[in-house]
Amino acid sequence: MRPYVYLMAAVTVDGRIASRTGYSRLSCPHDLKRLHAMRANVDAVIIGANTAIVDNPRLTVRYVEGRNPVRVLIDGALRVPTTLRIFDNSAPTIIYTSRRAPLEKIEELRGRGVEVVIIGEEKIDPGDVLRDLYRRNMKKVLLEGGGRTNWEFLNRCLVDELIVTITPYVFGNGVSLIEGEGYPNTEETPFVLELVSVKLCECGREIVLTYRLRCKNKFTQNI
Numbered sequence: 277m278r279p280y281v282y283l284m285a286a287v288t289v290d291g292r293i294a295s296r297t298g299y300s301r302l303s304c305p306h307d308l309k310r311l312h313a314m315r316a317n318v319d320a321v322i323i324g325a326n327t328a329i330v331d332n333p334r335l336t337v338r339y340v341e342g343r344n345p346v347r348v349l350i351d352g353a354l355r356v357p358t359t360l361r362i363f364d365n366s367a368p369t370i371i372y373t374s375r376r377a378p379l380e381k382i383e384e385l386r387g388r389g390v391e392v393v394i395i396g397e398e399k400i401d402p403g404d405v406l407r408d409l410y411r412r413n414m415k416k417v418l419l420e421g422g423g424r425t426n427w428e429f430l431n432r433c434l435v436d437e438l439i440v441t442i443t444p445y446v447f448g449n450g451v452s453l454i455e456g457e458g459y460p461n462t463e464e465t466p467f468v469l470e471l472v473s474v475k476l477c478e479c480g481r482e483i484v485l486t487y488r489l490r491c492k493n494k495f496t497q498n499i
């Protein structure tokens with residue numbers, strides 16, 4: 277068993293979530309409210325190491341009323357600095373890392389109340405992460421990027437709903453919503469996307485697309 281997985285992001289018209297310099301503040305105030313309402317609705321928010329390093333996010337609920345989700349970081353090499361805001365104790369934080377992680381860093385973080393879970397030899401299987409979160413009674417989680425982490429989950433059919441806000445910008449380069457090895461055509465994807473809704477954002481210049489993902493039978497993960 278695993279939690280239901282939402283993937284939420286703001287993209288430019290050319291599908292980038294960040295520019296080549298790492299700039300990613302694409303959401304307007306209403307879109308941020310939507311993001312924070314989603315955070316308040318889920319049990320955990322998951323990010324990858326680059327997002328943690330580049331954005332130094334809080335991952336708390338601030339623009340709506342609601343409780344903070346558990347913050348989950350996936351960092352195979354445990355290369356994030358220990359000074360990040362997600363280690364500030366304003367909400368629980370769990371790190372999933374591998375046996376490659378430096379022991380001193382693990383000890384330091386554990387000493388500061390961060391839960392460090394060693395899972396895997398090098399690469400972390402996102403299915404293992406979801407199974408572990410489910411065992412901790414987490415039934416709904418939000419994947420908040422970045423592109424590489426999105427690919428790791430999506431490529432294994434581990435995303436149930438995709439909520440993407442298209443914002444009125446173009447970067448021409450940078451980080452894509454999904455950053456992976458890619459698919460050669462529209463047939464060879466492990467999933468299909470079913471359109472659920474198209475909404476104009478309250479700010480007036482953005483479009484919010486919601487898709488449900490259906491995993492093609494032969495790719496269904498047995499978790």
Ligand SMILES: NC(=O)C1=CN([C@@H]2O[C@H](COP(=O)(O)OP(=O)(O)OC[C@H]3O[C@@H](n4cnc5c(N)ncnc54)[C@H](O)[C@@H]3O)[C@@H](O)[C@H]2O)C=CC1
Pocket residue numbers: 284285286287292293294298299300301302323324325326327328330331350351352353398399400401402420421422423424425426428451455
């Ligand atoms: N506009 C938006 O909505 C958002 C934009 N961003 C932007 O995305 C950018 C970062 O994206 P990316 O560079 O693609 O990196 P990322 O944030 O997806 O992190 C990738 C890293 O996470 C770790 N990781 C992820 N999955 C792993 C696994 N299965 N096993 C082991 N380690 C794993 C690895 O260290 C990997 O290099 C940032 O600039 C950030 O600002 C991030 C979230 C939302």
Ligand SMILES: Nc1nc(O)c(N)c(N[C@@H]2O[C@H](COP(=O)(O)O)[C@@H](O)[C@H]2O)n1
Pocket residue numbers: 284285286300301302303311323327328331332333334335336420421
């Ligand atoms: N939905 C969305 N829209 C954007 O424009 C974004 N830049 C992001 N980024 C995500 O939000 C995190 C920042 O969170 P805090 O404000 O620090 O709580 C960032 O790290 C990305 O995960 N998302």
